[in-house]
Amino acid sequence: MSEPSSAVPAPPQQSVSVRVQGLRKSYGGTPVLKGIDFEVQRGEIFVIMGPSGSGKSVLLKHIIGLEAPDEGDIFIEGESVRAEGVMSKYRMALVFQSGALLNSLNVIENVGLYLSEHRLKKPDEITRIATEKLEFLGLKNVADRNPGELSGGMKKRVAIARALVIEPQLILYDEPTSELDPLSAVVIGEEILNLQKRTHVTSLVVTHDRDLAFGIADRIAVMHEGEILALGTVEEIRRHKHPVIHRFLNADFRPNHQQQHS
Amino acid sequence: MFENIGEMIVLLWRTLRALPQVFRQRQKVFDQLFEIGNASLLMACVLALFIGGVIALQTGPVLAERGLSSAIGGLVGLSICKELAPVMMAVLIAGRIGSAMAAEIGSMQVYQEIDALRTMNINPIYYLVLPRIVAITISLPILVLFAILVGWFGGGLVAVLNEKIAITFQSFFTNLRLVVELGDVLNGLFKSTVFAVVIGTVCCHQGLVTIGGPRGIGRSVTKAVVNSIVLVLILDYFLTRFLLYLEK
Numbered sequence A: 001m002s003e004p005s006s007a008v009p010a011p012p013q014q015s016v017s018v019r020v021q022g023l024r025k026s027y028g029g030t031p032v033l034k035g036i037d038f039e040v041q042r043g044e045i046f047v048i049m050g051p052s053g054s055g056k057s058v059l060l061k062h063i064i065g066l067e068a069p070d071e072g073d074i075f076i077e078g079e080s081v082r083a084e085g086v087m088s089k090y091r092m093a094l095v096f097q098s099g100a101l102l103n104s105l106n107v108i109e110n111v112g113l114y115l116s117e118h119r120l121k122k123p124d125e126i127t128r129i130a131t132e133k134l135e136f137l138g139l140k141n142v143a144d145r146n147p148g149e150l151s152g153g154m155k156k157r158v159a160i161a162r163a164l165v166i167e168p169q170l171i172l173y174d175e176p177t178s179e180l181d182p183l184s185a186v187v188i189g190e191e192i193l194n195l196q197k198r199t200h201v202t203s204l205v206v207t208h209d210r211d212l213a214f215g216i217a218d219r220i221a222v223m224h225e226g227e228i229l230a231l232g233t234v235e236e237i238r239r240h241k242h243p244v245i246h247r248f249l250n251a252d253f254r255p256n257h258q259q260q261h262s
Numbered sequence B: 001m002f003e004n005i006g007e008m009i010v011l012l013w014r015t016l017r018a019l020p021q022v023f024r025q026r027q028k029v030f031d032q033l034f035e036i037g038n039a040s041l042l043m044a045c046v047l048a049l050f051i052g053g054v055i056a057l058q059t060g061p062v063l064a065e066r067g068l069s070s071a072i073g074g075l076v077g078l079s080i081c082k083e084l085a086p087v088m089m090a091v092l093i094a095g096r097i098g099s100a101m102a103a104e105i106g107s108m109q110v111y112q113e114i115d116a117l118r119t120m121n122i123n124p125i126y127y128l129v130l131p132r133i134v135a136i137t138i139s140l141p142i143l144v145l146f147a148i149l150v151g152w153f154g155g156g157l158v159a160v161l162n163e164k165i166a167i168t169f170q171s172f173f174t175n176l177r178l179v180v181e182l183g184d185v186l187n188g189l190f191k192s193t194v195f196a197v198v199i200g201t202v203c204c205h206q207g208l209v210t211i212g213g214p215r216g217i218g219r220s221v222t223k224a225v226v227n228s229i230v231l232v233l234i235l236d237y238f239l240t241r242f243l244l245y246l247e248k
Helices: A056-064 A107-111 A113-117 A123-136 A152-165 A182-199 A210-216 A234-238 A243-249 A257-261 B002-017 B026-065 B069-110 B113-119 B124-161 B169-179 B182-208 B214-247
Strands: A018-027 A030-040 A045-049 A071-076 A092-095 A170-174 A202-207 A219-224 A227-232
Touching (some): A030 A056, A030 A071, A030 A227, A045 A182, A056 A092, A056 A202, A092 A152, A092 B113, A107 A123, A113 A123, A113 A152, A123 A152, A219 A234, A219 A243, A227 A243, B026 B069, B026 B124, B069 B169, B124 B169, B124 B182, B182 B214
Parallel strands (some): A045 A202, A045 A219, A092 A170, A170 A202
Antiparallel strands (some): A018 A030, A219 A227
């Protein structure tokens, strides 16, 4: 006989853990991922930082299932993503670098697309939910606009709203602040933090923006040429002695500028 | 082109397997039908009018010289409905609609919109390919039917107005009705249905395999149109052989 408590449905789990193990991928004989290992805890904001071309976006595509690895595996809550039904069992969303909004749909249709295509809610309910998500991201008056009419920052926020509709347990951000001015970048960073606080979603952010990484991360992995060079807390990464990391974190247009002033 | 035929067959097979979902995608099918009709009906009628006219112009005087001017109705009627209307409309649709399909799907591929669909567990075959192939398969035979009627009218007009032919409308259509049977029209409609599936599959496939930026999209559009037309013309020969065999 089951215990009384088991009859009460458990609240939906708001976050999942991710483990990447020995991930390797080559394109046309050129290795892009050279054995990636790391683990992201439930509800953590984990940032993968590194210069352009280091394989960060390819790694994200593997985690969301858009690419298949040559070797290695990815585990969500300890289950291999290769096992049947695992990818559809967990709610995951990817916020693309470009936003990747469908140009044939207006903003509110884009945001409600997941619900409408899967027929999860009635049209009125979809409109209500999509409007709510847009308002949450400070996008009240853009519902009827086409994606082409939006600024870069707005597109990214609409893409986040579209991801939120899925009520994701894992949200992946691909260069969320690229092409944005510093103020818009701060707004996006705040949205990522707010979202994590409100929903406890596990967030995996890929970026080459040092300010964003240090501003939002619980832990940071630094990636370079398909390998993870270092993994640790913000302070640990700041103090890291690896020359590539040191160069990346201290890159400056006028490297002697500070010394001259001090 | 031929190295991709296997992939195209797989795409078509997946689309056919998705057919039971077509009712759920009916709005997209209607949107596509409207787009195809809107973009092509007038052009199809103009094209058919002149094709009918030129057939009458080329053959009419030769027949008239031999005292066979009354046979022109049958000749124009048969050649339009069995061959020229299905093939010319397929070429027109490949150019106007196939290119648009390849460009739209190609740009969605390049700008990661299709990846975005996949991350939302939305199958691009259900969402993009199925409505387009269904819509083109419905609309091309309808366009061909219009083209047949307008083509016959164009042929009749030239037969009446050209002084070397100079027969009446009544004589033109009496001979046409004597020679052309319902089966001949159905023959043309069957061909156009097959052509529509080929054009839809080739152009959607080409869109889905687009790589690169705007240049890649341009390359895809060109390949989609050229491959569609080449395949239509090759298939036309074999379909004609097959249908002639059935007529025996």
